Amino acid sequence: MPFIQTRLENHIGTITMNHPEHRNALSEVLIAEMIEAFEAMKEQKARVIVLRAHAGAKVWSSGHDVKELPTPGRDPLGYEDSLVRVLRTVQYLTMPVIAMIGGSVWGGACDLAFTCDILIGSPDAEFTMTPAKLGVPYNPSGLLRFMNVLGLNSAKEMFFTAQPVQAERAHLQGILNHLVPAASLETFTYELARNITCNSPLSIAAMKESFRLLANASPLTPNMFERIQGLRRKVYDSGDYREGIQSFLEKRPPVFNGE
Numbered sequence: 295m296p297f298i299q300t301r302l303e304n305h306i307g308t309i310t311m312n313h314p315e316h317r318n319a320l321s322e323v324l325i326a327e328m329i330e331a332f333e334a335m336k337e338q339k340a341r342v343i344v345l346r347a348h349a350g351a352k353v354w355s356s357g358h359d360v361k362e363l364p365t366p367g368r369d370p371l372g373y374e375d376s377l378v379r380v381l382r383t384v385q386y387l388t389m390p391v392i393a394m395i396g397g398s399v400w401g402g403a404c405d406l407a408f409t410c411d412i413l414i415g416s417p418d419a420e421f422t423m424t425p426a427k428l429g430v431p432y433n434p435s436g437l438l439r440f441m442n443v444l445g446l447n448s449a450k451e452m453f454f455t456a457q458p459v460q461a462e463r464a465h466l467q468g469i470l471n472h473l474v475p476a477a478s479l480e481t482f483t484y485e486l487a488r489n490i491t492c493n494s495p496l497s498i499a500a501m502k503e504s505f506r507l508l509a510n511a512s513p514l515t516p517n518m519f520e521r522i523q524g525l526r527r528k529v530y531d532s533g534d535y536r537e538g539i540q541s542f543l544e545k546r547p548p549v550f551n552g553e
């Protein structure tokens with residue numbers, strides 16, 4: 295049974311995450327199917343893609359598959375990590391991706407949603423950034439994305455507290471482009487998608503790539519990059535990182551001692 299379902303109608307692609315047993319955890323298998331679906335939509339000249347969870351999902355996605363996080367000593371969000379690869383796929387697609395969100399969004403799934411171009415949510419949408427809860431050092435490209443979407447202080451609060459941002463506040467903070475009643479989420483989303491399909495795909499593709507380049511245009515010297523990598527290595531080499539994963543697997547709260 296595929297973890298990803300796809301549909302393409304009138305230039306509007308739909309990619310549905312469908313692994314309810316694991317709360318749409320972004321496992322390597324689910325992500326491989328998702329990347330394949332994005333590539334196929336590009337081949338079939340979709341003009342806009344809607345990324346959503348299966349109908350009735352209480353959890354849009356529970357984030358990176360914790361059971362697939364690497365053992366301590368390896369970067370948990372390296373360039374070739376499956377989550378990082380799908381984030382790049384979404385960024386480099388020539389057509390806009392709309393995240394249609396009902397339910398809770400966790401960790402790397404927040405980054406996936408924020409990497410989409412437009413987010414439309416219902417009142418039960420909420421966003422929780424979990425690295426600090428798991429002892430994971432988030433990566434610079436992800437931190438920059440959250441800074442761009444939220445602004446520095448709200449991004450810090452989201453990462454440091456690992457507390458949920460509920461739908462209304464997410465709309466106020468600019469995470470959600472639109473907050474609409476659950477009953478009209480689908481109609482509203484596809485109406486906006488239809489609107490995009492009437493505009494020039496060439497113009498939109500050029501502007502989407504320009505937005506990507508401008509949003510990432512933060513100068514980072516090699517020395518700055520190496521310092522960040524050194525800070526991150528200390529964390530993913532730590533006992534806290536090991537404890538974060540172990541506590542999840544043992545279904546208990548983590549006990550971090552900062553070593």
Ligand code: YXS
Pocket residue numbers: 315316317319320353356357358359360361370400401402403423424425426428430432
């Ligand atoms: O015990 P079984 O085998 O039935 O499996 C359970 C969960 O273990 C599994 N599951 C996951 N497995 C791997 N990775 C996940 N992220 C994940 N989430 C869930 O799915 C089965 C049902 O889960 P259960 O019983 O907890 O469901 P629930 O409805 O009571 O609660 C739903 C959640 C989402 C509140 C709960 O599953 C949860 O808290 N999941 C973890 C959310 C999270 O911490 N995600 C961050 C993953 S790490 C990540 O994204 C980045 C590395 S970072 O942290 O840096 O952002």
